[in-house]
Amino acid sequence: MTQISLFIHFNLKNENLIKWLDGHLPYVSAITQLEVLGYHKITQNEILFVRRYFSNCEMISIQQNIIDKAITLRQTKSMSLGDAIIAATAKHYKLTLVTANIKDFKHIESLELINPLAL
Numbered sequence: 001m002t003q004i005s006l007f008i009h010f011n012l013k014n015e016n017l018i019k020w021l022d023g024h025l026p027y028v029s030a031i032t033q034l035e036v037l038g039y040h041k042i043t044q045n046e047i048l049f050v051r052r053y054f055s056n057c058e059m060i061s062i063q064q065n066i067i068d069k070a071i072t073l074r075q076t077k078s079m080s081l082g083d084a085i086i087a088a089t090a091k092h093y094k095l096t097l098v099t100a101n102i103k104d105f106k107h108i109e110s111l112e113l114i115n116p117l118a119l
Helices: 015-022 030-037 044-055 064-076 081-093
Strands: 027-029 058-060
Touching: 027 030, 027 081, 030 044, 030 058, 030 081, 064 081
Parallel strands: 027 058
Antiparallel strands: none
C-alpha cells in the first residue's frame, strides 16, 4: 500500500502529475488550498478540477502547535511562510511531504519527502 500524505505542488499543465493524482488522495494542508486556489493565473477549469480533487482529500487546518513548529523551522533556516507551515504540518502528523520542490525541504530533519514527478 502506498501511503501518500501531504501534497503541495500543483501544476495542472503536467499530464504525468494529473495521472499520478488520480491514484493518490493525500491529506492537504489548508495553506496548500490557499496557495493553489489563490494562484492569480488559475483558470476556471483548473479551479473546478482542484476543488473536485480537494473535496476527496482530508483537509488539515492550521493549529497553534503547527504554527509553533513553523516558527521553529523558520528560525532555523530561511524559508517561506507557506513552506514552513506545510513542513510543520507534515512533521506534526508524521506524514510524507509530496512536492516537486525537494530542495526547499531536504534540510528538515525527520521529514520524509517524495517527488511524484520523479517517479
